[in-house]
Amino acid sequence: QKETLAGLKNGTVDIVIGTHRLLQRDIAFKSLGLLVVDEEHRFGVRHKERIKELKKMVDVLTLTATPIPRTLHLSLAGIRDLSIIQTPPMDRQSIEVVLARFGPRVIREAIEKEIERGGQVFFVHNRVRDIDRIAEFLRSLVPAARVGVGHGQMKDEAIEMVMSDFVSGRLNVLVTTTIIESGIDIPAANTIIINRADRFGLAELYQIKGRVGRSREKAFAYLLTPAEEVLSDVARQRLRAIQELSELGAGFRIAAQDLESRGAGNLLGKQQSGHIAAVGIDLYTQMMEEAMAELRGEEVREETDTIINFRASAFLPDDYIADPSLRLAAYKEIAGTVSELDLASIADGLRDRYGALPEQAANLLAIMEVKIAAGRARVARIDAGPKSASITFSEDAKVPPDRVMALLKRSSGKIKFVPEYTLQIVLPDPSLATAAAAVKKCLQELF
Missing domain, CATH: 3.90.1150.50 (Transcription-repair-coupling factor, D7 domain)
Structure with missing residues (x-):
C-alpha cells in the first residue's frame, strides 16, 4: 500500500482502484483528472465532495443501478449529464417478484423448487442476533437443503469459507444479511427470499433482488412480510413498486419513484434526500429546468394547459x-x-x-x-x-x-x-x- 500511495503522489501510478481508503486526508494525487465511482449509492456526499476537493477540475463518472435522489435530481435538472444503459446482457430474463406473508409453506416451496432444478438460494435475514435460529428453521423445514450462514460480524476466515462453499455448490442455501447487496455474482443462485421486506428501502430492495437472475435461468425474488395490517402505507407503496417495476432495466424508474417519495435533498448541502412533496417531482424538476435556462440566458416559455x-x-x-x-x-x-x-x-x-x-x-x-x-x-x-x-x-x-x-x-x-x-x-x-x-x-x- 505504501508503494501505491507513493506512486499516486509522484505520478508513476496512472490508475488506482480502491475503497473509501482513497478518501482519507493522507492521500495525495499528483494530477487527478478522472474519478469513477462504482456503486455510487453506497457513498455519502462527504465522500464524493472530499475527492473533488483534491483538484478543482475533476471529471466525475458515477455508476449505479439506482442513483440516490440527490444525484438523480442533479441529472434531471441538467446540472449533470445522464446516460442510461437499457440493453440487458444477451438471454437475460427479468426477475419474477412474489409478494407473500411469512409462512413455512411458501418458504419450503420456493427453496425446494430451486433445489430441484439444481440452483441455489439466498435467504436474506437482516438481524444477526437471531440469524442462526432462522438457519435452523430452514434446515428443519427443508432437510434436503445444505444451509450455511454468512454475515458481517463473522471473522474473515469464517465468512470466506462459507462463501467459498456456496460458490462451489457445497451449500445450496445461504442465510445472510445485506452484505450480499453488491459485489456478489453467482450464476447458479436464482432464487432470493427476503425476510421482512417491508423494512428495506426501495433502492435497497432493488439492489438485493439483483443478486439473482445473473444467468439465462429464470429467477425469483420472494418478498416476505408480516400480516398486511402491520404494514405502513409507505411500506405497501414500496413493495407494490418493486413488484410492478420488475422488468429489465427498471432501476432508473425505481430511483425516480424513490426521488419522488423521499425528495432530492439539498443541491449544495450534505442531504442526499429530503421532502419535495409540496410540489411533486415533476413540477419541482420543471421549476429547476426553467431556473437553469434563465441563468444561461435562454428564453423560458411556459407551456399552456390546453x-x-x-x-x-x-x-x-x-x-x-x-x-x-x-x-x-x-x-x-x-x-x-x-x-x-x-x-x-x-x-x-x-x-x-x-x-x-x-x-x-x-x-x-x-x-x-x-x-x-x-x-x-x-x-x-x-x-x-x-x-x-x-x-x-x-x-x-x-x-x-x-x-x-x-x-x-x-x-x-x-x-x-x-x-x-x-x-x-x-x-x-x-x-x-x-x-x-x-x-x-x-x-x-x-x-
Whole structure:
C-alpha cells in the first residue's frame, strides 16, 4: 500500500482502484483528472465532495443501478449529464417478484423448487442476533437443503469459507444479511427470499433482488412480510413498486419513484434526500429546468394547459385495469407525460400488462398526444365535433403568419382562419382518431 500511495503522489501510478481508503486526508494525487465511482449509492456526499476537493477540475463518472435522489435530481435538472444503459446482457430474463406473508409453506416451496432444478438460494435475514435460529428453521423445514450462514460480524476466515462453499455448490442455501447487496455474482443462485421486506428501502430492495437472475435461468425474488395490517402505507407503496417495476432495466424508474417519495435533498448541502412533496417531482424538476435556462440566458416559455373538448369516451375501463390503485397509477403516469415518446412507451407498457387497448383507452392516449403538442404551440383550446375541429391559440402564441397562409393555401378551403385566433378544420369523418390526426398535422406544419 505504501508503494501505491507513493506512486499516486509522484505520478508513476496512472490508475488506482480502491475503497473509501482513497478518501482519507493522507492521500495525495499528483494530477487527478478522472474519478469513477462504482456503486455510487453506497457513498455519502462527504465522500464524493472530499475527492473533488483534491483538484478543482475533476471529471466525475458515477455508476449505479439506482442513483440516490440527490444525484438523480442533479441529472434531471441538467446540472449533470445522464446516460442510461437499457440493453440487458444477451438471454437475460427479468426477475419474477412474489409478494407473500411469512409462512413455512411458501418458504419450503420456493427453496425446494430451486433445489430441484439444481440452483441455489439466498435467504436474506437482516438481524444477526437471531440469524442462526432462522438457519435452523430452514434446515428443519427443508432437510434436503445444505444451509450455511454468512454475515458481517463473522471473522474473515469464517465468512470466506462459507462463501467459498456456496460458490462451489457445497451449500445450496445461504442465510445472510445485506452484505450480499453488491459485489456478489453467482450464476447458479436464482432464487432470493427476503425476510421482512417491508423494512428495506426501495433502492435497497432493488439492489438485493439483483443478486439473482445473473444467468439465462429464470429467477425469483420472494418478498416476505408480516400480516398486511402491520404494514405502513409507505411500506405497501414500496413493495407494490418493486413488484410492478420488475422488468429489465427498471432501476432508473425505481430511483425516480424513490426521488419522488423521499425528495432530492439539498443541491449544495450534505442531504442526499429530503421532502419535495409540496410540489411533486415533476413540477419541482420543471421549476429547476426553467431556473437553469434563465441563468444561461435562454428564453423560458411556459407551456399552456390546453382545454380539449373531443366528443368521445376517453378513459381506462374497469374491465381493462380492474385494480383501482393500478388504474389510478396509470392515469397519473399518463397525465404526467411531457413527450410523445414517453406516451408511446406508456402505451406499450399497458399493452404488455393488460392486453390490447380498448377504444376508450386509445382515445385517452390520442387526446393526451394532442394536448402535448398543443401545449408547446400555446394553444388555448381545441374543440372537435362530427364535421369540424377548431384550434384556438392564446393571445401570446407566436404563430408564423407565412406558415398560416401557406397552410390555408395547401388545404384548398378545408382549413379556415376565423376570428379570435382560431383555425377551423373540416373533418372527413366524425371519429376521434381523424380529428386528433388532423389537429396534430396542422400544428406540426405551423411549428
